[in-house]
Amino acid sequence: MSADTHSLDLLVQALRRLPGVGVKSAQRMAFHLLQHDREGALVLAQALQTACAQVRHCALCHTFTEEEICATCRDPRRDAAQLCVVETPADQAAVERTGAYRGRYFVLMGRLSPLDGVGPREIGLHKLFERACDGTVREVILATNFTAEGEATAHVIGEALRARGLQVTRLARGVPAGSELEYVDLGTIAHALVDRR
Amino acid sequence: MSADTHSLDLLVQALRRLPGVGVKSAQRMAFHLLQHDREGALVLAQALQTACAQVRHCALCHTFTEEEICATCRDPRRDAAQLCVVETPADQAAVERTGAYRGRYFVLMGRLSPLDGVGPREIGLHKLFERACDGTVREVILATNFTAEGEATAHVIGEALRARGLQVTRLARGVPAGSELEYVDLGTIAHALVDRR
Numbered sequence: 001m002s003a004d005t006h007s008l009d010l011l012v013q014a015l016r017r018l019p020g021v022g023v024k025s026a027q028r029m030a031f032h033l034l035q036h037d038r039e040g041a042l043v044l045a046q047a048l049q050t051a052c053a054q055v056r057h058c059a060l061c062h063t064f065t066e067e068e069i070c071a072t073c074r075d076p077r078r079d080a081a082q083l084c085v086v087e088t089p090a091d092q093a094a095v096e097r098t099g100a101y102r103g104r105y106f107v108l109m110g111r112l113s114p115l116d117g118v119g120p121r122e123i124g125l126h127k128l129f130e131r132a133c134d135g136t137v138r139e140v141i142l143a144t145n146f147t148a149e150g151e152a153t154a155h156v157i158g159e160a161l162r163a164r165g166l167q168v169t170r171l172a173r174g175v176p177a178g179s180e181l182e183y184v185d186l187g188t189i190a191h192a193l194v195d196r197r
Numbered sequence: 198m199s200a201d202t203h204s205l206d207l208l209v210q211a212l213r214r215l216p217g218v219g220v221k222s223a224q225r226m227a228f229h230l231l232q233h234d235r236e237g238a239l240v241l242a243q244a245l246q247t248a249c250a251q252v253r254h255c256a257l258c259h260t261f262t263e264e265e266i267c268a269t270c271r272d273p274r275r276d277a278a279q280l281c282v283v284e285t286p287a288d289q290a291a292v293e294r295t296g297a298y299r300g301r302y303f304v305l306m307g308r309l310s311p312l313d314g315v316g317p318r319e320i321g322l323h324k325l326f327e328r329a330c331d332g333t334v335r336e337v338i339l340a341t342n343f344t345a346e347g348e349a350t351a352h353v354i355g356e357a358l359r360a361r362g363l364q365v366t367r368l369a370r371g372v373p374a375g376s377e378l379e380y381v382d383l384g385t386i387a388h389a390l391v392d393r394r
Contacts, residue, residue, distance in 0.1 A: 004262050004263045004264045004267060004268050005252070005261055005262060005263065005267075005286075006263065007244070007247045007248045007250075007251040007252055007263060008248055008252050008261050008263075010244045010247065010248070011244040011245060011247075011248040013244070014237070014240050014241040014243075014244035014245075015215075015241065015244075017230075017234055017237035017240070017241060018212075018226045018229070018230070018241075019225055019226060019229045020222065020225070020226075024287075025217065027287050028216055028217070028287075029215045029216060029217075030248070031261075031285055031286065031287070031306075032215070032216045033214075033215070033245070033248075033249075034248060034249070034252050034261060035306050035307070037214060038249050040211070040214035041245045041248070041249050042245065042246065042249055043211050043214070044211040044212065044214060044215075044241075044242075044245055045241075045242040045243075045245035045246045045249075046211075046242075047204070047207045047208040047210070047211035047212075048208060048211075048230070048238045048239065048241055048242035048245075049239065049242045050204045050207065050208075051204045051205055051207070051208040051227070051230075051231060051238070052230075052231070052235050052238050052239055052242075053204075054204040055202070055204055055205050055231050064202055064205050064228075064231060065201050065202060066201045066202065066203065066204060066205075067201045070201060070202075071201050088228060089202075089228065090221075090224050090225075090228070109228075109232050110232070
């Protein structure tokens with residue numbers, strides 16, 4: 001690229017700030033937008049600016065919202081005695097889609113990951129502890145991911161909340177619905193054996 | 198997502214207009230920008246708007262530029278008798294990096310792909326023919342990709358330009374530098390045998 005493609009180069013650099021986008025993908029995106037979808041580029045620019053201006057965190061559950069308190073936390077029909085802790089709004093949406101949970105949420109917006117510099121403060125654990133100990137919550141359901149970091153996060157939160165006298169549960173580990181044992185990995189079967197009921 | 202995340206939903210929709218970005222990636226991008234990199238989101242918004250306003254096509258070679266004529270076409274040291282036809286600015290950059298070519302370019306900004314509605318007009322073949330027949334060009338080097346569509350595009354251009362009395366060549370097909378025959382695919386070896394010298 002030469003000097004007279006300065007704004008194209010800046011666009012490629014800016015696209016690289018998106019997670020999972022390397023230099024080749026960023027170039028392909030920039031070429032596509034400029035060649036075939038300039039309207040889409042302007043729509044995206046507008047959407048980015050609007051979202052940055054409008055979206056903030058719910059004062060209660062920490063998820064993304066445009067209000068002071070998010071719609072789920074405002075809903076009086078939801079059970080205030082149960083608090084489900086998830087890593088991201090996408091995880092919250094997955095739990096919601098099951099239709100099997102009618103309590104409240106706390107969204108960590110991340111997971112403990114000391115190697116990446118993400119400690120208790122970064123994922124707002126102090127806010128979670130404050131929220132969980134507000135007197136209305138009786139059970140905290142840990143629904144962080146079943147990855148190493150998600151498990152570690154669940155462990156830390158569980159220890160801290162049990163010390164504060166709260167009932168803490170974790171999503172059940174086991175064989176996924178619809179699966180054949182032959183094709184399930186060994187760790188999952190081992191866990192399902194230990195947690196059999 | 199509920200009604201109070203309207204601008205977040207719009208952002209996810211807008212991100213999906215990027216090539217290769219599905220709903221999960223778009224969500225991850227939106228969450229990442231809003232949670233960790235709002236400055237990056239605003240930089241990207243600005244870069245999109247600037248690029249849309251500034252970037253246009255070179256009047257001679259059709260590549261992206263901010264000037265009437267791009268830097269490569271303006272460069273008087275480049276050989277005007279040779280015209281290298283490539284699909285994208287990225288391909289042009291790849292040829293440039295070799296340092297083995299000192300002629301001019303024509304960038305198609307695509308390839309013939311009738312099933313996607315991309316015909317001769319969409320990739321500016323009329324401009325290429327006009328450019329190639331301006332009296333200065335003696336050799337047209339077809340450097341479209343060695344995919345089915347790239348080959349078809351090269352074939353169509355080659356036929357049309359030979360009919361106009363121009364010398365047309367194609368990048369050599371063969372075994373890549375540094376490769377062991379054992380691991381080269383059969384089609385490539387077959388072509389290298391046919392084109393042996």
